[in-house]
Amino acid sequence: NAGVTQTPKFRILKIGQSMTLQCAQDMNHNYMYWYRQDPGMGLKLIYYSVGAGITDKGEVPNGYNVSRSTTEDFPLRLELAAPSQTSVYFCASSTALGYEQYFGPGTRLTVT
């Protein structure tokens, strides 16, 4: 049981490039989330999903897109990367909204 996995662990992007951050969970959780954590700040919710085919915006969705075609996978797409998107990105999953969430190890992204 791997829990929540994220790839890649690190990535450097140039301004204007695009990339997809991968997230997968093997706990059969319906709810999945993407957060970003900036230095000295808490986790900010980017997007979340309550099940396959259903996604919704969180607190800071601008510049990102998501899709949820299966229960297991929840990729986060960055289009036209900007320096403001330099952050650590965490994916999480849970059995219900608002309760204990299980987090992946994170992806550290630098945009220069």
Next chain:
Amino acid sequence: DQQVKQNSPSLSVQEGRISILNCDYTNSMFDYFLWYKKYPAEGPTFLISISSIKDKNEDGRFTVFLNKSAKHLSLHIVPSQPGDSAVYFCAASANQGGKLIFGQGTELSVKP
């Protein structure tokens, strides 16, 4: 508008003593509160939670206290151990189904 606040960015405690981490919130609709622990280069892990119908929840060395009238919760760790050194986030949700809102985190250092 920071709905969940951890006003102490850092805390240093001697091994064996009590660590007290504090968290304040502004939204009176919050009814479920959680504490997460985060080591460097890892994702947050769930530590302990409390529902608004309780004022205390205990799990081993960890106890969370909730003061609804003051909109304040605290995490007590007794006795503190060097392995407890980490960043601690409090989080809250509303209506037991809302999205989690995280505080900024407090970095705890337990010195031998």
